[in-house]
Amino acid sequence: MKPYEFTKSQELFMRAAAVVPGGIYGHQTPAVLVPGAYPYFYDRGEGSHVWDVDGNEYIDYICSYGPIVLGHRHPKVEEAALAQMRKGNCFNGPTALWADLAEHLVGITPFADWAVFAKNGSDVCTWAIEVAREHTGRSKIAMAHGAYHGTHAWCTPMPAGTTAEDTANIVTFKYNDLADLRRVAEAHDGQVAGVIISPFRHDAFHDSELPAEGFHKGIRQLCDEKKMVLILDDVRCGFRLHMGGSGEYFGVQPDLSCYCKAIANGYPLSAAVGRESLRAAAESVFFTGSYFTSGVPMAAALACLKELHAIGGIEQMRAMGTMLCRGLEEQSRSHSLPVTISGPPAIPFMSFKNDPGFDRNKIFGAACAARGVFLHPHHNWFLSTAHTEADIRRTLEVTDQAFGEVKQQSA
Amino acid sequence: MKPYEFTKSQELFMRAAAVVPGGIYGHQTPAVLVPGAYPYFYDRGEGSHVWDVDGNEYIDYICSYGPIVLGHRHPKVEEAALAQMRKGNCFNGPTALWADLAEHLVGITPFADWAVFAKNGSDVCTWAIEVAREHTGRSKIAMAHGAYHGTHAWCTPMPAGTTAEDTANIVTFKYNDLADLRRVAEAHDGQVAGVIISPFRHDAFHDSELPAEGFHKGIRQLCDEKKMVLILDDVRCGFRLHMGGSGEYFGVQPDLSCYCKAIANGYPLSAAVGRESLRAAAESVFFTGSYFTSGVPMAAALACLKELHAIGGIEQMRAMGTMLCRGLEEQSRSHSLPVTISGPPAIPFMSFKNDPGFDRNKIFGAACAARGVFLHPHHNWFLSTAHTEADIRRTLEVTDQAFGEVKQQSA
Numbered sequence: 001m002k003p004y005e006f007t008k009s010q011e012l013f014m015r016a017a018a019v020v021p022g023g024i025y026g027h028q029t030p031a032v033l034v035p036g037a038y039p040y041f042y043d044r045g046e047g048s049h050v051w052d053v054d055g056n057e058y059i060d061y062i063c064s065y066g067p068i069v070l071g072h073r074h075p076k077v078e079e080a081a082l083a084q085m086r087k088g089n090c091f092n093g094p095t096a097l098w099a100d101l102a103e104h105l106v107g108i109t110p111f112a113d114w115a116v117f118a119k120n121g122s123d124v125c126t127w128a129i130e131v132a133r134e135h136t137g138r139s140k141i142a143m144a145h146g147a148y149h150g151t152h153a154w155c156t157p158m159p160a161g162t163t164a165e166d167t168a169n170i171v172t173f174k175y176n177d178l179a180d181l182r183r184v185a186e187a188h189d190g191q192v193a194g195v196i197i198s199p200f201r202h203d204a205f206h207d208s209e210l211p212a213e214g215f216h217k218g219i220r221q222l223c224d225e226k227k228m229v230l231i232l233d234d235v236r237c238g239f240r241l242h243m244g245g246s247g248e249y250f251g252v253q254p255d256l257s258c259y260c261k262a263i264a265n266g267y268p269l270s271a272a273v274g275r276e277s278l279r280a281a282a283e284s285v286f287f288t289g290s291y292f293t294s295g296v297p298m299a300a301a302l303a304c305l306k307e308l309h310a311i312g313g314i315e316q317m318r319a320m321g322t323m324l325c326r327g328l329e330e331q332s333r334s335h336s337l338p339v340t341i342s343g344p345p346a347i348p349f350m351s352f353k354n355d356p357g358f359d360r361n362k363i364f365g366a367a368c369a370a371r372g373v374f375l376h377p378h379h380n381w382f383l384s385t386a387h388t389e390a391d392i393r394r395t396l397e398v399t400d401q402a403f404g405e406v407k408q409q410s411a
Numbered sequence: 412m413k414p415y416e417f418t419k420s421q422e423l424f425m426r427a428a429a430v431v432p433g434g435i436y437g438h439q440t441p442a443v444l445v446p447g448a449y450p451y452f453y454d455r456g457e458g459s460h461v462w463d464v465d466g467n468e469y470i471d472y473i474c475s476y477g478p479i480v481l482g483h484r485h486p487k488v489e490e491a492a493l494a495q496m497r498k499g500n501c502f503n504g505p506t507a508l509w510a511d512l513a514e515h516l517v518g519i520t521p522f523a524d525w526a527v528f529a530k531n532g533s534d535v536c537t538w539a540i541e542v543a544r545e546h547t548g549r550s551k552i553a554m555a556h557g558a559y560h561g562t563h564a565w566c567t568p569m570p571a572g573t574t575a576e577d578t579a580n581i582v583t584f585k586y587n588d589l590a591d592l593r594r595v596a597e598a599h600d601g602q603v604a605g606v607i608i609s610p611f612r613h614d615a616f617h618d619s620e621l622p623a624e625g626f627h628k629g630i631r632q633l634c635d636e637k638k639m640v641l642i643l644d645d646v647r648c649g650f651r652l653h654m655g656g657s658g659e660y661f662g663v664q665p666d667l668s669c670y671c672k673a674i675a676n677g678y679p680l681s682a683a684v685g686r687e688s689l690r691a692a693a694e695s696v697f698f699t700g701s702y703f704t705s706g707v708p709m710a711a712a713l714a715c716l717k718e719l720h721a722i723g724g725i726e727q728m729r730a731m732g733t734m735l736c737r738g739l740e741e742q743s744r745s746h747s748l749p750v751t752i753s754g755p756p757a758i759p760f761m762s763f764k765n766d767p768g769f770d771r772n773k774i775f776g777a778a779c780a781a782r783g784v785f786l787h788p789h790h791n792w793f794l795s796t797a798h799t800e801a802d803i804r805r806t807l808e809v810t811d812q813a814f815g816e817v818k819q820q821s822a
Contacts, residue, residue, distance in 0.1 A: 012507055012509075012510050015510040015514065016505075016509060016510040016513065018514075019510070019513040019514050019516075019517045019524070019525050019526060020509070020510075020513045020525055020526060020527060021525050021527065021690050021691075021693035021694040022693075022694040024504060024505060024509070024704075025527065025694070025697075025698055025699065026697075026698055026699025026700070026703055026704070027503075027504070027699050027704075029503070029504050031504065039504070040504060040505075041504060041505055041506060041507055041509070041510075042499075042502035042503060042504055042505070042506055043498060043506065043507075044498035044499050045498070045499035045502060046499070050499075050502060050503065053506075053507055060503065062503045064501045064502055064503055064701075065503065065701065066701065067501050067701055067702070068501065072499045073496075073497075073499055078496070081496075082496075085484075085489070085492075085493075086484075087454060087455035087456070088453075088455050088456035088457070088461075088483045088484055088677075089677050089678070090475045090478050090479065090677035090678075090679075091453035091456060091461060091475050092440070092453060092461065092471065092473045092475055092476065092785065093435060093438070093440050093442065093450070093451060093452060093453055094427075094435060094451075094452055094453070095452060095453055095454065095464075096423055096452055096454075096464055098423075098427060098431070098435070098452070099423050099426040099427040099430065099431075099452075102427065102430040102431045103426065103429075103430050105430075106430045113430070114430050114431055114432050115430060115431060116431060116432065116436065118531075119530040119531055119679060119700070119702070120530055120531070120534065120700040120701060120702070121700065121701055122534075122700060123531070123533075126563070126564075127572075130564065130571075130572030130573065131572060133572045133573070133574065134571045134572035139574045139576075151697050151698060151699055151700070152537070152563070153537075153541065156697045157697065158695070158696070158697035160541075160545045160692075160695035160696050160697065161538075161541030161542060161544045161545040161692070161695065161696035162541065162544070163544065163550045163579075163580055165550075165576040165577075165579045165580060166576075168574075168576045169574055169576060235701075260701050261701055266499075266500050266501035266702075266705070267500070267501075268501075268530060268679045268701075268702040268705065268708075270701075279432050280432075281571075281572070282432035282433075283432040283433040283436070284569070284571035284572065285569070285571045285572035286436075286437075286562050286567050286568065286569035286571065287436055287437055287562060288436065288437025288438050288562055289437070289530070289531040289532065289533060289562070290475075290476065290477065290478055290531060290532055290646075290671050290672055290679075290681075291478070291530070291531070291677075291679040292437055293435075293437070293438075294677070294679065297679075374503065
């Protein structure tokens with residue numbers, strides 16, 4: 001096997017490091033955290049495969065941290081985007097796609113009566129808590145300790161640059177601990193505007209944790225009892241678990257739900273959908289951005305959501321994710337290397353047991369990357385509908401070798 | 412003259428109003444504020460012209476509230492965007508364009524040593540104040556009273572959904588009043604992390620106000636004296652007044668500057684550029700989003716900035732804006748309707764004197780729109796390099812008639 005080289009990636013990183021703080025910021029790229037094992041820069045993508053700037057090819061299970069749900073350059077999405085590009089993208093106001101897409105989202109989301117659009121997941125999560133505040137006249141927001149709801153100061157995982165006031169109205173509880181949420185709600189009785197929660201716990205540097213039996217139902221009941229707005233942060237999971245939103249998958253109907261990532265197969269769009277009861281508050285909370293009404297991402301979103309439905313994309317991703325996870329489980333047993341496989345099959349994650357520093361995951365991830373399979377060592381993975389059985393079979397050949405390498409290196 | 416009809420726009424608005432809070436939110440679309448006179452929805456654009464969904468054509472002086480700086484569907488920008496689209500857009504990390512564009516921005520901006528990229532103007536303005544806080548270890552930010560630096564809670568023009576804590580660290584001063592800024596800085600001596608300011612005062616529902624002689628220079632001196640970070644919010648003006656940033660145009664070198672709008676001719680991108688001294692703080696303040704590293708908008712930005720430079724775009728916009736403003740001045744005199752023409756020629760605005768409710772501006776704007784010229788009644792206008800002398804001549808024929816209509820209706 002010719003080893004993967006990252007000469008161009010590293011050259012570009014040196015250039016970037018001169019003119020960008022940190023070279024590459026933001027998403028915890030494994031290239032930074034496992035130096036020499038992953039590319040820094042990418043050249044192109046096609047379906048489930050990506051190529052880095054050195055020409056190395058990967059079966060990609062990161063899917064751009066979620067957006068690529070139909071595979072790169074899906075023909076129907078590209079065609080829809082191009083058709084709108086030929087007319088223009090960004091105007092003095094929306095195109096007809098604004099109404100089309102809002103109707104479509106409301107149509108497929110059982111609890112929703114309206115939709116709004118923005119660019120980032122952070123945009124819609126922050127706007128959602130403001131709508132909850134405006135609706136209730138209360139200030140405090142309850143969120144799970146350590147959960148990620150975007151980069152804004154009220155919830156950023158890194159405190160640099162924030163002030164005490166930024167989090168003064170945030171109260172936290174333990175994910176999957178209803179009693180703890182009740183404790184928080186009662187400690188601030190009548191002051192909590194809303195609860196923001198992800199469909200399952202998918203914090204980076206953690207095994208994923210599915211909601212315990214009754215957890216979401218209990219939150220719903222507590223929100224009804226205390227008149228708090230229930231906000232589902234479906235930015236990461238939306239349209240990978242259920243076309244009606246991950247609330248449908250886990251059996252909970254929120255009041256407001258936030259989407260981004262998979263909504264438009266990589267075109268820049270986020271959205272929130274909500275109940276009629278919140279419409280007046282939603283009208284009042286100012287929300288805009290230079291590109292919020294642009295047509296191309298909305299054309300892409302409509303094409304993406306329709307195609308996901310038409311091909312049974314949710315079921316496909318579940319099936320391929322299940323095949324991957326079962327294969328990994330078998331390999332774990334055959335190599336006598338115990339692992340934890342967590343998360344729903346379409347958004348899986350695997351970690352080695354008794355490896356709190358993720359050191360074995362780094363060896364495993366690096367060994368996979370070197371053989372053309374891109375798995376993240378400390379962030380959940382993503383399936384797309386472009387992943388085929390052949391992809392999974394090839395992936396499992398590679399992971400088998402990677403287990404062997406972990407065994408060898410930790411012997 | 413066949414009057415413009417808005418049948419399809421109104422039908423779409425009714426549809427949108429059912430599924431989007433307020434139908435259309437955000438930017439103060441004149442269609443909402445001057446009902447029946449402007450379209451709600453747009454179909455396509457080409458150069459300096461846009462067509463609404465009813466097929467009505469306009470010479471467009473809003474330019475999508477700034478982004479369209481080379482005209483809609485500029486061939487070089489579209490070609491660059493398409494070339495990247497054929498390789499993909501959104502990957503697990505950046506493309507080589509990340510380094511190329513950062514180098515380009517640093518190269519054309521005299522004071523800047525690094526660049527970062529995001530999606531919205533709000534993203535970079537908020538991040539900038541956080542970098543100032545991290546750099547200085549101070550919490551307070553000084554901004555001009557009533558200035559717009561985005562929708563985030565610390566500076567939104569509408570308080571709905573915000574809390575007292577959101578603005579607890581914001582102190583305000585009067586634009587163009589250095590003594591007032593000094594008063595604020597001294598009242599909070601040692602606590603003000605930074606001053607954020609726009610190159611000129613361009614608040615909506617206001618005449619624009621150029622910086623008074625010595626204003627920016629005085630801010631610079633005060634920032635140096637008090638060790639405050641000087642942040643230029645160049646979101647609206649950037650790349651319309653000077654390729655090196657509007658600080659160059661007005662003779663001030665900030666520490667950090669925020670771009671959006673014109674940077675990529677409508678493709679979704681914002682950026683901040685800053686000095687070496689802020690690099691460590693910039694590395695520390697967490698900043699990311701699902702689409703921050705996407706290649707297509709960066710390809711568009713590089714093409715846009717290079718083309719603006721190559722064709723002398725700044726000078727073109729200045730010349731065409733000057734021709735427009737001079738024509739309006741003459742017409743104002745000939746109709747004996749005194750007006751205030753304000754702002755730099757590339758970002759001009761006109762209001763009628765003694766018309767605080769902008770009623771005459773609404774009549775004027777509606778009369779122009781009905782004749783195929785799109786001018787905003789209460790928000791500054793934008794020139795693009797696609798505006799030709801023929802456009803301006805036709806525009807002035809229309810505005811002459813619009814002055815006549817104002818005369819008639821206010822007689």
